[in-house]
Amino acid sequence: xxxxxxxxxxxxxxxxxxxxxxxxxxxxxxxxxxxxxxxxxxxxxxxxxxxxxxxxxxxxxxxxxxxxxxxxxxxxxxxxxxxxxxxxxxxxxxxxxxx
Numbered sequence: 001x002x003x004x005x006x007x008x009x010x011x012x013x014x015x016x017x018x019x020x021x022x023x024x025x026x027x028x029x030x031x032x033x034x035x036x037x038x039x040x041x042x043x044x045x046x047x048x049x050x051x052x053x054x055x056x057x058x059x060x061x062x063x064x065x066x067x068x069x070x071x072x073x074x075x076x077x078x079x080x081x082x083x084x085x086x087x088x089x090x091x092x093x094x095x096x097x098x099x
């Protein structure tokens with residue numbers, strides 16, 4: 001499934017009628033950013049994240065982007081994204097609490 005609010009494309013994968021995972025693709029300034037890739041626990045290790053990332057990359061390429069970045073913060077996810085051909089380009093630091 002695909003939902004497109006305000007310049008962000010959300011992808012959803014369903015397995016037997018249940019939502020198995022989601023991801024967001026933001027395209028800005030000719031660059032695609034994949035973020036919020038989530039596979040729900042009962043569906044992990046079944047290719048859900050790989051399918052969502054592949055669909056997001058295809059959409060970014062069709063939108064004419066000149067590059068696609070994937071934002072990740074979990075070591076296991078980073079290993080998955082490397083296996084899909086992504087390479088580390090840098091890091092971000094953020095906080096949810098006041099500094």
